Amino acid sequence: MSRAQILVIDDEPLMGDYVQEALVRAGHEVDVCTNGPAGLECVRRTFYDVLITDLRMEPMDGLEVLRRVREESPGTHCIIMTAYGTVETAVAALKEGAADYVMKPFTPDELEVAVSRVLEHERLTQENRYLRGELNLHYDFESMVGESPAMAAVYDSIRRVADSRATVLIRGESGTGKELVARALHYRSVRRDKPFIKVNCAALSAGLLESELFGHEKGAFTGAHDRKIGRFELAHHGTLLLDEVSEISSELQPKILRVLQEREFERVGGNTSIQVDTRIISTSNRDLEQALADGHFREDLFFRLNVIPIYLPPLRERREDIAALMDYFLKRYTHENGRDIQGFTPAVRQMFAEYQWPGNVRELQNSVERAVVLSRERMLEPEHFSLGMPVPVEKPGSGAVSVPLGTTVAEMEKHLILRTIKHCGGNRTRAAEVLGISVRTLRNKLKEYSEEALDKDTGQGVVP
Numbered sequence: 001m002s003r004a005q006i007l008v009i010d011d012e013p014l015m016g017d018y019v020q021e022a023l024v025r026a027g028h029e030v031d032v033c034t035n036g037p038a039g040l041e042c043v044r045r046t047f048y049d050v051l052i053t054d055l056r057m058e059p060m061d062g063l064e065v066l067r068r069v070r071e072e073s074p075g076t077h078c079i080i081m082t083a084y085g086t087v088e089t090a091v092a093a094l095k096e097g098a099a100d101y102v103m104k105p106f107t108p109d110e111l112e113v114a115v116s117r118v119l120e121h122e123r124l125t126q127e128n129r130y131l132r133g134e135l136n137l138h139y140d141f142e143s144m145v146g147e148s149p150a151m152a153a154v155y156d157s158i159r160r161v162a163d164s165r166a167t168v169l170i171r172g173e174s175g176t177g178k179e180l181v182a183r184a185l186h187y188r189s190v191r192r193d194k195p196f197i198k199v200n201c202a203a204l205s206a207g208l209l210e211s212e213l214f215g216h217e218k219g220a221f222t223g224a225h226d227r228k229i230g231r232f233e234l235a236h237h238g239t240l241l242l243d244e245v246s247e248i249s250s251e252l253q254p255k256i257l258r259v260l261q262e263r264e265f266e267r268v269g270g271n272t273s274i275q276v277d278t279r280i281i282s283t284s285n286r287d288l289e290q291a292l293a294d295g296h297f298r299e300d301l302f303f304r305l306n307v308i309p310i311y312l313p314p315l316r317e318r319r320e321d322i323a324a325l326m327d328y329f330l331k332r333y334t335h336e337n338g339r340d341i342q343g344f345t346p347a348v349r350q351m352f353a354e355y356q357w358p359g360n361v362r363e364l365q366n367s368v369e370r371a372v373v374l375s376r377e378r379m380l381e382p383e384h385f386s387l388g389m390p391v392p393v394e395k396p397g398s399g400a401v402s403v404p405l406g407t408t409v410a411e412m413e414k415h416l417i418l419r420t421i422k423h424c425g426g427n428r429t430r431a432a433e434v435l436g437i438s439v440r441t442l443r444n445k446l447k448e449y450s451e452e453a454l455d456k457d458t459g460q461g462v463v464p
Contacts, residue, residue, distance in 0.1 A: 006050045009057070020032050022111050025108070049076065050077050050078075055082035169281075174285050182239075215232075235276075325365075327343075329364065
């Protein structure tokens with residue numbers, strides 16, 4: 001139990017001494033007063049973590065003491081002592097803001113448990129407040145780098161819209177940071193303590209997406225062995241992000257519209273209406289107006305989703321932010337990877353400033369991370385980047401790869417991996433991209449091969 005400053009108020013001196021002795025033995029600092037007015041004077045002079053006061057006292061009873069202390073020292077937690085053990089007494093004390101109560105007669109252990117419970121609750125409250133502050137800081141535009149007029153307009157929209165219930169449609173090319181905006185909207189809103197749920201509408205078929213969004217009842221379809229809670233329910237009182245909303249099928253669009261209009265739905269295979277209070281934020285990188293004209297997207301759903309539009313400009317339209325983004329990602333990835341890289345040469349900065357960035361911020365981010373991981377230099381040079389340049393791959397039938405009959409699949413795999421690494425100049429990250437596997441998978445494969453065989457087949461070292 002942590003050490004606390006405690007004030008005891010009881011008009012029976014023997015009881016005050018008893019409580020003081022028990023709590024001092026537990027490691028606390030304890031002051032004692034014999035009446036309410038004297039106790040309030042102590043509270044005005046000293047901050048106490050915990051106040052323990054008797055309920056029945058003259059000339060000021062424990063409830064009045066509690067009310068006055070809450071006004072003058074709201075950070076002090078109050079425990080009521082009472083010999084009148086009725087439910088009404090306890091409820092009245094708790095309604096007035098008491099953190100807990102103990103019934104006379106009580107043992108020192110019972111008193112220590114009550115104090116420990118109050119102090120632990122305060123610790124958790126402080127921890128939660130700190131974490132919430134850290135979370136708000138993290139999503140208070142920290143990951144959205146840039147001070148261009150275009151980004152200033154985005155920040156302003158987030159500030160003005162965050163606390164509303166209005167649906168928001170975030171539009172922009174892939175890699176511009178639409179999900180970051182959605183998270184900032186959620187974590188700056190009154191819903192910040194409630195769930196933020198995301199569903200990628202482009203990654204699921206119509207049937208799977210319906211089940212993901214609305215859930216299903218047991219036996220609703222083959223394989224539905226249990227009831228499943230959908231994303232709308234999981235995001236109750238929170239926020240649901242419909243990522244790439246333009247990919248929702250025409251069959252599912254009316255059901256999404258109904259939730260937006262009526263705030264209710266049924267699970268797949270169910271007939272009970274479920275009401276939800278879920279804020280909807282959606283994103284799209286497609287031309288939704290063209291989708292409307294082509295009949296692929298409902299006009300009424302579009303207007304429901306597009307109550308508050310936010311547009312994220314591509315990186316080529318806010319080139320003044322490129323340098324800040326470079327520095328931000330360099331600092332982030334040198335720290336994450338334990339690298340001592342001082343910065344970019346002027347030639348790299350010029351190259352980045354002139355490049356069109358079809359992949360936007362995500363492409364810039366990946367380029368810096370890759371260079372940080374692979375470089376062994378103190379400054380990043382142009383040769384550490386391959387902006388917009390596809391990695392050449394030896395085509396089948398070119399005569400570059402010859403596999404004798406009887407070669408096993410494992411041997412063919414090894415041969416292909418090692419030749420690809422050689423072709424990529426020993427760059428494992430690039431080789432993994434060419435092979436269509438993760439860097440971790442490539443690393444595990446290389447562990448299976450001896451360093452001797454590796455050197456023999458590649459003719460050179462491999463960048464670790």
